[in-house]
Amino acid sequence: MSTAAPERPTTIPEPTVTNHAGHPRRWLLLAVLALSQLMVVLDSTIVNIALPDAQTALGMSDGDRTWVVTVYALAFGSLLLLGGRIADYWGRKRSFLVGMVGFAIASGIGGVAESTTQLLIARGLQGAFAALLAPAALAILTLTFPSGTDRIKAFAVFGAIGGGGAAVGLVLGGVLTEYVNWNWCLLVNIPIALVAILAGIPLIRESRAHGNTRYDLPGAILVVAGLASVVFGFSQAESGWGRWETIVPLAVGVVLMTVFVLVEKRATNPLLPLRVITNRIRAGAFLVSALNGTALIGALLFLTFYFQIVLGYTPLQAGVASLPMTATIMVCAPFFSSILPKMGVRLPMTVGPIVASSGLFWLSFITVQGNFVFEVLPGVILLGIGLAAVFVPLQNVALARIDEHDAGVASAAVTATQQIGGSVGAALFTALYASAVSGYLGSHAVSSTAQLEAFVSGYSVVFVWAAGLMLLAAPVSFFLIRPNKADLLAVPAAAHLG
The missing domain is CATH 4.10.860 (DNA Excision Repair, Uvrb; Chain A)
Structure with a gap:
């Protein structure tokens, strides 16, 4: 009589990676990588704050103004997978440094632009170099912290910056636009990049894929x-x-x-080995990443519109009003990183979207009068808690036990899902907002009050839809993201240094 073998829990395949765990200054290296992550993330929102002033200064049309945002997303999103593979084959350190230098030069071109064409070229170059820089930085992080609780802490920092960096961009953009000029919303990248380059040269160890490296x-x-x-x-x-x-x-x-x-x-x-995306756990993480990217656009973009258009906040005030979400993420990130080794990732990545969704749903009850303390603050705090629960383990799960050969392209895939999700969110929520505003104005007498109420009605619809999309991440996490704790803590097999 035969006995059926017990079902083995789902695990992520064993990798072959370069063991950088002995890096004596890996926490300082983490600070450099986090700085690069912050620069790429905040650049999307810091420029948005500067756009009205830039449009006036350069005589841009409304269509050109939209392209300032679109061309960056177009270059960044489309080149990410290629940038990740270049980092794998050419060298992650080299790709990181070239990406950082290129991003700084492109920012300088945009900062001194005297025409719309120059600004659009600069934004396209920013996106292209970001597509090389971002996956290289994440791959270096993956190889520097290959296992153990240090890896969880490192990814917690990286994830918290990814979740809160956009709000930091709103504040910084508001300060620079109000007290200096719009040009510095681009020029500010130069000193940030300079610090990262000078610190990265001695700190980062070169690594690259071995074996077949034909493109x-x-x-x-x-x-x-x-x-x-x-x-x-x-x-x-x-x-x-x-x-x-x-x-x-x-x-x-x-x-x-x-x-x-x-x-x-x-x-x-x-270019993208299908094993990277077809593994059930990674596929779930990528899907959660896309859903979060989509919903977060609704939270930040339209909440900023509400602050500035309805409540009359200045750009700086709007940025400051967004800070409670960032502060909540930063406060909660260490807590979640401390419990992951004991609890695992499934529970926080299931509960997190539910909490974040409740925060977005709370924001759907905003009014024209706009009491920040009661109508906005509880919502953004709940959103911050939920995002921290997701962002802290998300990249860790998506890149756990990844083979060294695929570290760059897998890192690019994580960023690509967020970028595509953001593009989908911007389009979807803009269409929903426009439809809701048109419907409201069509059934109410035209007045200044009715117009503001129509805007608020549109924002409320966006927040409800964003809450629904965020909520979808909960069952995805529950049913697909079920790794063993060993998948996050086990020491992977060592390979050779690049």
Whole structure:
């Protein structure tokens, strides 16, 4: 009589990684990597604050103003996977430093721009170099903290900055725009990059993939074109989902990404090995990342509109009003990093989206009168708690036990899901907002009060939808993200230094 073998718990495959755990100054290195993460994250919101002044100074049209945001997202989102693979093959340290130098130069070009064309070129270059810098930084972090509780703490810091950096950008952008000028919202990247470069040169150890390092050119062309089409399509959806300018790029993007998957299945050395994304745990983490990226756009972008348009806050006041969420994330991150070794990731990544969703739902009850303490503060605090519970373990889970050969491209995939999610969120929420405002104005007499009430009605609809999307991350985490604690703490096999 045979006995069936007990079902083994789902685990992430064993990796082959470079063991950097002995780095004597790894915590100082973490500070450098965190600084680079902060620069990339805050740059999306700091420029948004500066746009009205930049539009006036450069004589931009409303369409050009939109492109200042779109061209950055287009370059960043479409080049991420290629940037991650370049970091793997060319060297993560080299890619990090070149990405940082390029980002600083592009920021300088944008900061002294005297025409719309110059600013748009600078923003595109920023996105391209960010696509090299971001996955390189995350891959270096993954290899420097390959296992144990130190890894959890390091990813907690990195995740907290990813969650709160956008709000920091709002504050910094408000300060610079009000007290200096809009140009410094770009020029401020230069001293940040200079510090990171000078500190990174002696601190970062070079590492690169070994074995087959031939580039998958068909895959690279397909994924860049496909992701660019998807990001562009969603950016155009803000003006309407039924327009050919929206439908055609999205359809082309879907076709190209489908062909990309088919090519990667047959490639001998694929740009994105499907094992990176088809593992159940990682797939769940990527999906949660995309949902969080989508919902967070609704929280920050439209909450900022509410502060400035309805409540009449200055850019600086709007940024300060967003700080409680960032402060909550920073306070909660150490707590969640301390309990993960004992509790695991499944519970916080399931409860976190529920708490964050309740915060977004609370914000849907805002009014034209706008009592910040009662209508806004509880919502952003709940949102901060929920985001901390998700962001602290998220990247750790997505990159746990990743093979050294794939560290860069896997890191790029994490960032890409957030970037694509943000593009989807911006388009979806703008369309929902516009529909709600039109519906309200169509059923009420036109007046200044009715217009503000229409705006608030639109913001409320956005917050409800954002809450729903955030809530979807809870069942995804519960059913898909079920790693053993060993997946987060086990010491992986050592490989050779790059």
